Amino acid sequence: GQNIDQPTEMTATEGAIVQINCTYQTSGFNGLFWYQQHAGEAPTFLSYNVLDGLEEKGRFSSFLSRSKGYSYLLLKELQMKDSASYLCAVRDSTDSWGKLQFGAGTQVVVTP
Amino acid sequence: GEEVAQTPKHLVRGEGQKAKLYCAPIKGHSYVFWYQQVLKNEFKFLISFQNENVFDETGMPKERFSAKCLPNSPCSLEIQATKLEDSAVYFCASSPPEPGPNTIYFGEGSWLTVV
Numbered sequence: 001g002q003n004i005d006q007p008t009e010m011t012a013t014e015g016a017i018v019q020i021n022c023t024y025q026t027s028g029f030n031g032l033f034w035y036q037q038h039a040g041e042a043p044t045f046l047s048y049n050v051l052d053g054l055e056e057k058g059r060f061s062s063f064l065s066r067s068k069g070y071s072y073l074l075l076k077e078l079q080m081k082d083s084a085s086y087l088c089a090v091r092d093s094t095d096s097w098g099k100l101q102f103g104a105g106t107q108v109v110v111t112p
Numbered sequence: 113g114e115e116v117a118q119t120p121k122h123l124v125r126g127e128g129q130k131a132k133l134y135c136a137p138i139k140g141h142s143y144v145f146w147y148q149q150v151l152k153n154e155f156k157f158l159i160s161f162q163n164e165n166v167f168d169e170t171g172m173p174k175e176r177f178s179a180k181c182l183p184n185s186p187c188s189l190e191i192q193a194t195k196l197e198d199s200a201v202y203f204c205a206s207s208p209p210e211p212g213p214n215t216i217y218f219g220e221g222s223w224l225t226v227v
Contacts, residue, residue: 042218048213096160097160097211098160098167098211099160103154
């Protein structure tokens, strides 16, 4: 919650690239998740990072630096359907399975 | 079912009334989680279950909130004597017995409005 920061909103044009940054502070780290949430719908899982580096999955990539408490989600070749809220969530190593700390989400608006 | 089913989708209650929300996890899943999202802000973890047992209740408000997961019944989240500040979207999620990072599935949420 309050220890996870991400921008409120980002706007980009169709076909472009957008990078959503997320910084976090936890007492112990055990994984970072990115979810996509369209308005009025369930959040859906996009990616998971627990080790430093880049995870690529099609048009979406996620990066993690544990020493910096930093992650980003990279969306390439933006499509109109990518307009959604993107949630960064962290699992603290002291927390039980399924207990995630979420950021407030970044609303991405894709324009024609 | 193949999705987490939450009912009702929308619920309006007057202050002081009781609200009860339901969640049917994906068939075969043994973990259920409840989260609260107030005014599109970050999700707040409330409680989790492993089958019918409370797994982690560290996020549950000490008063007015209760939850159950009984065998052969949807899980429920109940709020006694609702307050305006309880207005939020309540998300349920479920996970299989051997969970992995991409195995938390969320429902579409129940929107509670307290007036």
